[in-house]
Amino acid sequence: xxxxxxxxxxxxxxxxxxxxxxxxxxxxxxxxxxxxxxxxxxxxxxxxxxxxxxxxxxxxxxxxxxxxxxxxxxxxxxxxxxxxxxxxxxxxxxxxxxxxxxxxxxxxxxxxxxxxxxxxxxxxxxxxxxxxxxxxxxxxxxxxxxxxxxxxxxxxxxxxxxxxxxxxxxxxxxxxxxxxxxxxxxxxxxxxxxxxxxxxxxxxxxxxxxxxxxxxxxxxxxxxxxxxxxxxxxxxxxxxxxxxxxxxxxxxxxxxxxxxxxxxxxxxxxxxxxxxxxxxxxxxxxxxxxxxxxxxxxxxxxxxxxxxxxxxxxxxxxxxxxxxxxxxxxxxxxxxxxxxxxxxxxxxxxxxxxxxxxxxxxxxxxxxxxxxxxxxxxxxxxxxxxxxxxxxxxxxxxxxxxxxxxxxxxxxxxxxxxxxxxxxxxxxxxxxxxxxxxxxxxxxxxxxxxxxxxxxxxxxxxxxxxxxxxxxxxxxxxxxxxxxxxxxxxxxxxxxxxxxxxxxxxxxxxxxxxxxxxxxxxxxxxxxxxxxxxxxxxxxxxxxxxxxxxxxxxxxxxxxxxxxxxxxxxxxxxxxxxxxxxxxxxxxxxxxxxxxxxxxxxxxxxxxxxxxxxxxxxxxxxxxxxxxxxxxxxxxxxxxxxxxxxxxxxxxxxxxxxxxxxxxxxxxxxxxxxxxxxxxxxxxxxxxxxxxxxxxxxxxxxxxxxxxxxxxxxxxxxxxxxxxxxxxxxxxxxxxxxxxxxxxxxxxxxx
Amino acid sequence: xxxxxxxxxxxxxxxxxxxxxxxxxxxxxxxxxxxxxxxxxxxxxxxxxxxxxxxxxxxxxxxxxxxxxxxxxxxxxxxxxxxxxxxxxxxxxxxxxxxxxxxxxxxxxxxxxxxxxxxxxxxxxxxxxxxxxxxxxxxxxxxxxxxxxxxxxxxxxxxxxxx
Numbered sequence: 001x002x003x004x005x006x007x008x009x010x011x012x013x014x015x016x017x018x019x020x021x022x023x024x025x026x027x028x029x030x031x032x033x034x035x036x037x038x039x040x041x042x043x044x045x046x047x048x049x050x051x052x053x054x055x056x057x058x059x060x061x062x063x064x065x066x067x068x069x070x071x072x073x074x075x076x077x078x079x080x081x082x083x084x085x086x087x088x089x090x091x092x093x094x095x096x097x098x099x100x101x102x103x104x105x106x107x108x109x110x111x112x113x114x115x116x117x118x119x120x121x122x123x124x125x126x127x128x129x130x131x132x133x134x135x136x137x138x139x140x141x142x143x144x145x146x147x148x149x150x151x152x153x154x155x156x157x158x159x160x161x162x163x164x165x166x167x168x169x170x171x172x173x174x175x176x177x178x179x180x181x182x183x184x185x186x187x188x189x190x191x192x193x194x195x196x197x198x199x200x201x202x203x204x205x206x207x208x209x210x211x212x213x214x215x216x217x218x219x220x221x222x223x224x225x226x227x228x229x230x231x232x233x234x235x236x237x238x239x240x241x242x243x244x245x246x247x248x249x250x251x252x253x254x255x256x257x258x259x260x261x262x263x264x265x266x267x268x269x270x271x272x273x274x275x276x277x278x279x280x281x282x283x284x285x286x287x288x289x290x291x292x293x294x295x296x297x298x299x300x301x302x303x304x305x306x307x308x309x310x311x312x313x314x315x316x317x318x319x320x321x322x323x324x325x326x327x328x329x330x331x332x333x334x335x336x337x338x339x340x341x342x343x344x345x346x347x348x349x350x351x352x353x354x355x356x357x358x359x360x361x362x363x364x365x366x367x368x369x370x371x372x373x374x375x376x377x378x379x380x381x382x383x384x385x386x387x388x389x390x391x392x393x394x395x396x397x398x399x400x401x402x403x404x405x406x407x408x409x410x411x412x413x414x415x416x417x418x419x420x421x422x423x424x425x426x427x428x429x430x431x432x433x434x435x436x437x438x439x440x441x442x443x444x445x446x447x448x449x450x451x452x453x454x455x456x457x458x459x460x461x462x463x464x465x466x467x468x469x470x471x472x473x474x475x476x477x478x479x480x481x482x483x484x485x486x487x488x489x490x491x492x493x494x495x496x497x498x499x500x501x502x503x504x505x506x507x508x509x510x511x512x513x514x515x516x517x518x519x520x521x522x523x524x525x526x527x528x529x530x531x532x533x534x535x536x537x538x539x540x541x542x543x544x545x546x547x548x549x550x551x552x553x554x555x556x557x558x559x560x561x562x563x564x565x566x567x568x569x570x571x572x573x574x575x576x577x578x579x580x581x582x583x584x585x586x587x588x589x590x591x592x593x594x595x596x597x598x599x600x601x602x603x604x605x606x607x608x609x610x611x612x613x614x615x616x617x618x619x620x621x622x623x624x625x626x627x628x629x630x631x632x633x634x635x636x637x638x639x640x641x642x643x644x645x646x647x648x649x650x651x652x653x654x655x656x657x658x659x660x661x662x663x664x665x666x667x668x669x670x671x672x673x674x675x676x677x678x679x680x681x682x683x684x685x686x687x688x689x690x691x692x693x694x695x696x697x698x699x700x701x702x703x704x705x706x707x708x709x710x711x712x713x714x715x716x717x718x719x720x721x722x723x724x725x726x727x728x729x730x731x732x733x734x735x736x737x738x739x740x741x742x743x744x745x746x747x748x749x750x751x
Numbered sequence: 752x753x754x755x756x757x758x759x760x761x762x763x764x765x766x767x768x769x770x771x772x773x774x775x776x777x778x779x780x781x782x783x784x785x786x787x788x789x790x791x792x793x794x795x796x797x798x799x800x801x802x803x804x805x806x807x808x809x810x811x812x813x814x815x816x817x818x819x820x821x822x823x824x825x826x827x828x829x830x831x832x833x834x835x836x837x838x839x840x841x842x843x844x845x846x847x848x849x850x851x852x853x854x855x856x857x858x859x860x861x862x863x864x865x866x867x868x869x870x871x872x873x874x875x876x877x878x879x880x881x882x883x884x885x886x887x888x889x890x891x892x893x894x895x896x897x898x899x900x901x902x903x904x905x906x907x908x909x910x911x912x913x914x
Contacts, residue, residue, distance in 0.1 A: 018845045025853030026841040028788015028828035035787040124778075125771060161830060213792040213800055213888050214854040246899040263790070263854025264888050490851040490889060651848035655890055659851060662891030686797035686886060694892040695876075695883040702893075 001545060003502070003706045004646070004715045005731035012502040014712050016651045019494040020513055020727050021261075022418060030427040032261045033217030033233030041219065042071050044274070044281050045127040045291070047117040047134050048301060049109035052143035052367040053156060054678025056107060056136065064133035069126035072284035073134070074277060075117045076106040080249040088242065095269065098336035100247045102370045103276050109138070110158055110335035112680045113300030115273075120281035120289045137415065143367040147332045148309055150366040156334065158365045169576050178337030181329075181345045181361035185417040189205040191324025193355030195315025199392040201386040205728070205746040206672030207307035207332060209299055211691050214263020215294035216302060218275050222282040228255045228673045233262040235269040235487055241518045244600060247276040251396035255279075258517040259487045266663070267373030268303045270526045272588035299684035303372020304673060306331040306339045312348075312387040320399050320407045325354050329361040329382060334370040339363045340378030343462075346418040347725070348382035351427055351617060352408045357417035367679050376461045376721035378726060380664060384746065387457035387729030401456045401733070402435050402619075420462075426643030426707030427617040427708055431458075433705045434619040439639040444623060451626045452636065455733025459618045460727025463718030464529035465610030468538035469522030472500055472547045474602040478589025480504060480547075482513040483605075485524025490659075490720065491652035493534050496540045498648050499714060503544035506588055522607040530718020533648055534709070535610035541713045545642030546604035554598040555586045614662040614709030614717035618642040620661060622733040631750040633669055633735060639701040640726075645709040645717030657702035657723045664727025668690040669749040759820040760794025761786070770817035777801045779820070780827060784882045788828035788857045792886065799885030802858040802865075803827050809865035811884075829856035831864060839865055840902040843911075849888035849898035853895040863899045871907055875900060 003010065016381065024030040047129055062074045079100060087094035100106075105114045117134050121127040142156040150156060157174050164177045188205040192198060206366045218232030227252070234240050237257040262269060274291040282289040293302065308331045315324035319681050327348055333339035341361040394404045409431060414422045432441055446452050471483040482500045488494055494514040501508040524536065548568050555573030565580035568572050572585040623637040640661045647653040670690040674682045683689045708715025732743045753767040760785070770779050775795065777794070780786040780803075789812055792798035796811040803812045813829075831838045834858040840860050843849070850856040866873060866881045873881065877891070878899050887895060901911045 016848070019848070022845045022850070022855070023837070025850055025856050026837065026844050026860060027832055028786075028857045030853055031787070032790070034781075034791065037785075125773070211888055212852070212854075213798055213886055214790070215792070215897075216851070252891045261854075262852060263792075264852045292791075293797065295798075360771070391760065491848070610864075649848075651850070651894070655848055655851055655894060658891035659889045660891075663888065685795050686793050687795065691888060693883040693886060694879040697879075697892055699896070700891050701891050724880055 001713060002710065003713050010502060012508050014647060014650065015495065015647055017508045019491050020497055021488065021493055028633060030261045032214055032263050034292045036231045036260055038219055038221055041288040041290050042120040042122060042222055042285055043124045043127045044118055044120045044278050044289045045134065046115045046277065047131045049112060049114040049116055051109055051138055051140050052112045053141040054138035055141060056105060056109060056116060057139055060135040063087040064119060064130040067126065067130050068131060068134050069122040070119060070130045070622040071122065071287060072099065072120040072281045073117060074280045075283065076104045078245060078280050079104060081106065082247065094338060096246050099243060099271065099666065102336060103247060103273060106452050111369050113369060114299065115301065118277040118281060120285050121657065144488035145332045145368060145679055146365050147307060147366065147367050150364050151330065151362065155178050157646050158367065162365065166242055175472055176365045177362050178333060178365055179363040181342050183357065183359040185343055185416050186356035188324050188326050188356045188358040190451040191317045194323050197320045197393065197396050198315045199314065199389050199396060200313045201385060201389045201744060202391065203310045203388065203744050205308045205381045205384060205512050207304050207368060208667050208671045209304040209689065210266040210268035212264030212266060212268055215293040215295060216273055217349060218278050218280040219288060219290040220275065220282050222279060223742045226254050227523065228279055230257045230275050232256060232275055233260045233269065235262065235265045235528055237487065237518050238485065238523050239270060239526050240272055240275055243272045244279055246275050248279055256517055256519045257513050262487050262489050263594040265489055266375045267377060267528055270373050271303065273302055284683065295686065296684040299689060300370055300681055304369055305371050305374035305377065306333065308332065309691040310381060312385040313391045314389050316393055316395050316397065320397055320404050322352060322354055322408045324356045325349050327359045327386065330364060331362065331378065332368060332371065333363050333365050334368040335365060336370045337363055338364060339371055340373065342378065344382040345379030346462065347460050348386040351410050351458055354417065359417060371426040375660065375724045376662065379461055380667065380725045383459050383725045384728035388732050388742065391455065391733040392652040392742065395598040396723065402431055405458060406431050413694050422615065424710055425615055425617065426705055429641045429707050430617045430619050430641050430705050433703055434621060434641045437621065437703060438639065439621045439637060439641055439701065451628055451738045452737025453624055453734045455730045455734065455737055456624050457620055457726040457729035457733055459722050460615060461530065461721040461725065462615045463534065463613040464531045465535045465613040466525040466531055467609050468539045469605065470496065470536055470543050471521060471605035472540065472543040472603065474547060474592050476592055478587065478592040479512065480506065480510055482540055483516040484513065484536050485516055485519050485521045486532040486539060486732050487515055487527045489527055490656060491649060492532045495537060495648040499537050499541050500544045503541055503548060504588065505569060510680040522605060530616065531613060533716050534613050534712050534718055535608065537716060538610045538712060539606045539608045541645040542608065543604045543606040546606065547602060550602045551588060551591050554591045554595065557598050558586060558594065559583050559683050612711030614645050614711065615718050616643055616719060618720040618722040618726055620744045622734045624731065624738055626735055626738045628739065633749050635665060635698055637698055639703065640723055641703040641705060642719065643705040643707050643717065645712065645720045646706055646715035647704050648714060648716055650704065653704055654702040656720045658700040660720065660723025661700045661727055662692050662697055664724045665697065668728040668731040668746060672747050706710045755818045757818055759822065760824040762826055772818060774817045775813050776803065776815040776817055779817040780812060786827050786829050790854055790857060799862055800855050800858040802861040802885065804861060804865050807868065809862055815853050828861055831860060836862065840899065840907045843898040843902040843905065847894045847898040848896040849890060851880050855885060855887045859887065859895060867903050867906060870901060873903060
């Protein structure tokens with residue numbers, strides 16, 4: 001059912017109840033990955049490469065094995081040597097051979113921090129001592145970090161069998177360029193010939209980390225019959241199960257993966273690092289094994305995102321009509337192919353109705369940790385370049401930056417350069433809300449000697465749907481349990497409970513939502529792509545509707561009338577009209593109490609492959625003050641406007657927008673991986689890798705625009721990823737406004 | 752490695768434990784005493800997820816050795832609520848949706864309590880600087896700061912504006 005049309009007066013959707021998992025999280029009771037313990041548990045630790053690129057000559061574990069308290073040691077030799085095969089679940093491109101070699105190095109180490117061995121011991125200190133006793137001999141090889149240096153003809157080659165895909169003629173020489181991406185629409189060269197005004201820019205972005213505060217952690221056990229349990233914090237228990245099974249060569253049915261509370265992911269927990277190692281150690285030792293990364297390991301060895309170099313060129317007529325747009329994007333993939341260059345190529349220009357577009361992207365391996373998804377993977381860098389260039393274009397044309405975007409903005413029916421045609425989108429409404437905001441209408445207040453400026457930038461993310469499962473069980477007292485397959489990172493249990501309560505017609509605090517393990521709920525794709533409220537919400541809504549149908553049938557049975565003669569409203573069955581008979585309404589609780597006598601438990605599980613995720617658009621406005629002496633940038637005011645479709649729980653939607661903006665501001669101003677000449681990261685801690693802290697930021701005003709997505713029962717669109725896209729250009733454009741200098745390198749603040 | 756015997760007070764109760772000399776209070780809380788509300792985000796004093804109050808002073812429990820707890824009185828996140836009654840900070844965090852993943856939340860609440868113990872009427876700027884040692888990657892701090900300011904107002908007996 002589509003409630004946008006049929007039930008305009010929603011009672012629960014759009015309210016702000018306290019989240020059901022909230023009390024546990026403010027009292028310290030919530031169980032995150034590292035909080036789990038099992039009886040007899042060992043501690044596992046990882047021996048990591050100190051070299052950015054080296055051949056492994058020998059791993060000698062003989063001394064470590066003899067250390068009292070050491071119970072198991074594994075290296076790549078303990079895992080199947082997996083052939084190249086595209087992974088079947090997860091977010092973004094992934095190859096099982098690469099994933100296996102990323103979890104534990106085989107033959108070569110490809111980045112500093114690459115795992116070479118793992119031990120399990122009776123205590124953390126014994127495990128640490130054992131790591132020191134493992135002797136690894138390396139032949140150090142030349143390394144390369146920077147994306148353009150990695151593309152050079154004489155660059156050190158990471159993989160002898162990697163040949164650039166999607167180029168003609170097929171290359172005969174191995175290269176670090178894994179793939180070329182190409183999109184073309186119209187005739188871009190003709191478009192530039194036709195342009196009155198052209199702007200060009202070359203932008204670089206530093207590699208950054210998702211920097212979730214919870215390091216990766218898991219506890220596993222493997223029984224003698226091979227049945228394994230994995231307790232871990234990840235963005236997908238089904239992903240954990242599938243990846244572990246593949247990497248160990250086990251049947252999927254042998255593993256039950258239990259999702260624990262996850263302390264942030266932002267895409268970085270859509271793959272496995274520790275779980276396969278822990279399972280192998282548990283199997284070898286016959287005891288449960290707990291592993292957790294240190295912060296340093298998180299930085300050195302888990303998924304950052306790409307550093308990039310992007311060239312952009314725009315051509316426009318005098319009236320502001322953009323007639324040609326070209327972008328060349330080079331993205332670091334890290335040690336294995338799979339950078340987010342493809343979505344980068346899709347998203348930069350997707351907000352605009354452009355006749356002539358050419359976009360070329362390169363996915364480039366280099367001696368960094370294999371990149372993992374990071375919130376709108378690939379889009380923030382691309383939009384940093386495009387939205388900065390648009391700002392230059394607006395200045396050159398003497399146009400207001402919102403007016404330029406309105407003139408060229410995508411609307412219903414706009415065909416994107418990468419294929420799809422936009423339908424039911426809210427970009428122009430978002431721009432209008434930005435234009436009408438208090439922030440945009442309030443003039444900047446320059447003081448004497450103060451350099452202040454204002455910038456605006458926009459962002460687009462396509463959002464995804466996909467496979468999701470949700471179940472609704474009516475309890476004997478008329479309360480309900482909701483089980484979803486989606487790990488809850490930002491409050492999705494609250495939105496699932498809200499949608500179920502709305503359909504069932506009962507108060508939201510009578511609905512208890514949980515996240516099920518892999519044996520308790522149908523397959524569900526990872527929490528990522530801003531898909532959960534859309535796709536899992538669809539499954540939960542449909543399961544609730546099926547439960548309502550059952551409740552109506554039970555009432556009909558009790559009243560001995562046909563089910564069609566029963567209405568369901570406000571949590572009770574009513575006769576549909578006077579013809580149906582005169583009966584007192586039957587509440588959900590009354591029907592639930594009699595379920596045993598009317599056919600048994602009332603329950604439903606629905607699995608969907610949701611299609612039609614509505615794309616999201618955002619527009620951010622940023623005021624800065626720049627200290628011309630030091631280059632210090634202070635964010636004075638920040639407003640983020642976004643089309644959210646329909647805010648199921650507005651507070652958590654605002655939270656997504658505010659948090660995304662803050663991460664983007666960190667990316668814009670401070671965050672970066674710093675490498676020494678040996679290819680080692682020099683700032684693997686929160687002191688030197690500088691995420692925004694409370695005193696760095698002002699309040700972030702979140703303005704929600706609601707253009708319903710007709711393909712979701714309540715009109716929701718994904719909201720989590722869009723808000724990290726505009727900030728880099730919004731900040732850069734504000735700095736340009738303040739001091740007249742276009743910043744083309746991230747991060748922009750002084751070290 | 753021989754262990755040290757430590758006598759201390761945690762959340763008002765006498766506690767004895769054995770620890771290795773290199774173990775931190777955070778290690779002891781989490782791994783020995785099963786008080787896992789204090790989180791390890793960095794183990795270097797940079798993220799604040801392990802914040803505790805030691806003799807009235809805000810500390811990162813990852814920077815204090817277990818043996819240093821001898822004779823001191825510690826308050827952890829598990830000691831902030833009084834039984835079933837949540838502390839105003841805890842309630843305001845819930846009302847304001849000031850948490851997303853919730854991992855940094857225990858540290859933020861402990862640090863905020865230390866702030867309000869010392870300064871019942873902080874300005875927004877004072878709250879932001881006090882909490883600058885507590886990283887939150889999800890919220891952008893907006894709702895966190897609002898929750899702290901409203902909890903402070905509530906504790907001063909002032910009317911709290913609607914979230």
